Amino acid sequence: MIAAHTLPQPAWWTEPPPSQWVEVIPLFDATERPWLLSAANDVLKLATLSDNWDGEGSPRVQPSTLAKAVELLCKLATAVEPMSHVSPVPGGGLQLEWFLPDRYLEIEVFPDGSVEYLTKRGAAQSSEGTLPPEDSERVRELVAFLSHR
Amino acid sequence: MCDRPNDPSIPNEERLWRRIRPDWVFRPPGQAPRPTSAAFKDNLSGEVSVFIASLTTTDTLLPQERATDSLAEITAGLARSAGYKVVRDPEGGLVPNDPSHVVLCPPRGVGKKRLHKAAVTLAEGATWVVPRS
Numbered sequence: 001m002i003a004a005h006t007l008p009q010p011a012w013w014t015e016p017p018p019s020q021w022v023e024v025i026p027l028f029d030a031t032e033r034p035w036l037l038s039a040a041n042d043v044l045k046l047a048t049l050s051d052n053w054d055g056e057g058s059p060r061v062q063p064s065t066l067a068k069a070v071e072l073l074c075k076l077a078t079a080v081e082p083m084s085h086v087s088p089v090p091g092g093g094l095q096l097e098w099f100l101p102d103r104y105l106e107i108e109v110f111p112d113g114s115v116e117y118l119t120k121r122g123a124a125q126s127s128e129g130t131l132p133p134e135d136s137e138r139v140r141e142l143v144a145f146l147s148h149r
Numbered sequence: 150m151c152d153r154p155n156d157p158s159i160p161n162e163e164r165l166w167r168r169i170r171p172d173w174v175f176r177p178p179g180q181a182p183r184p185t186s187a188a189f190k191d192n193l194s195g196e197v198s199v200f201i202a203s204l205t206t207t208d209t210l211l212p213q214e215r216a217t218d219s220l221a222e223i224t225a226g227l228a229r230s231a232g233y234k235v236v237r238d239p240e241g242g243l244v245p246n247d248p249s250h251v252v253l254c255p256p257r258g259v260g261k262k263r264l265h266k267a268a269v270t271l272a273e274g275a276t277w278v279v280p281r282s
Contacts, residue, residue: 087173
């Protein structure tokens with residue numbers, strides 16, 4: 001599920017390399033979460049949109065935005081519920097959505113790489129906020145939101 | 150961002166039409182399709198382009214080159230309840246001096262971001278005028 005790597009040592013390095021991991025990279029595991037591959041594929045289909053795809057001057061979805069969205073999907077991969085839909089957003093960016101019987105999650109990736117989310121439970125209860133890349137706690141909360149009925 | 154004031158000459162009951170691209174329609178298996186909130190966002194200006202139903206036609210908004218688009222309807226009152234100002238914008242329509250064209254402007258002080266809840270309100274309150282399968 002995960003892999004680790006250490007930074008390569010420069011030629012002048014003589015000390016023993018650090019023993020701790022420096023980065024954890026989530027890898028696809030389509031057998032555990034079959035929806036993940038399909039969702040990532042849906043995101044990458046947006047790469048076919050050209051400039052002015054909506055007839056109102058919207059720019060194409062940038063590769064960096066697509067990459068960020070797939071990265072987010074990987075982080076959410078432990079969620080039980082599959083992603084429902086991905087849409088390009090007028091003016092740039094894209095959004096990922098989970099439509100569930102009693103709750104809703106929307107994650108929007110903006111062209112500048114920032115990410116915001118909205119959760120909604122029932123008709124009235126909703127909350128929104130930013131999702132900084134280093135905020136693993138918030139990601140865990142969203143996974144829990146998707147997975148717990 | 151839109152600095153123009155809300156136009157009270159557009160009543161809350163006024164029906165407003167929004168063109169919906171196929172990418173903005175979620176089709177749950179066995180259920181009716183629904184527009185997603187992405188259809189009611191704009192990350193360039195923040196303004197959402199709509200048309201006054203009584204001043205246009207479905208054929209005008211969905212010409213042959215838009216044959217796969219759908220048309221959804223909201224009311225001006227719904228947009229206002231979500232915090233938008235409803236503003237006439239005849240120069241931004243499909244043709245010059247288009248009296249049917251209106252833009253929904255986000256509340257003052259709200260940037261292009263943080264409009265998720267407002268956009269969801271519009272999407273959930275929208276009804277189909279011309280749905281496409």
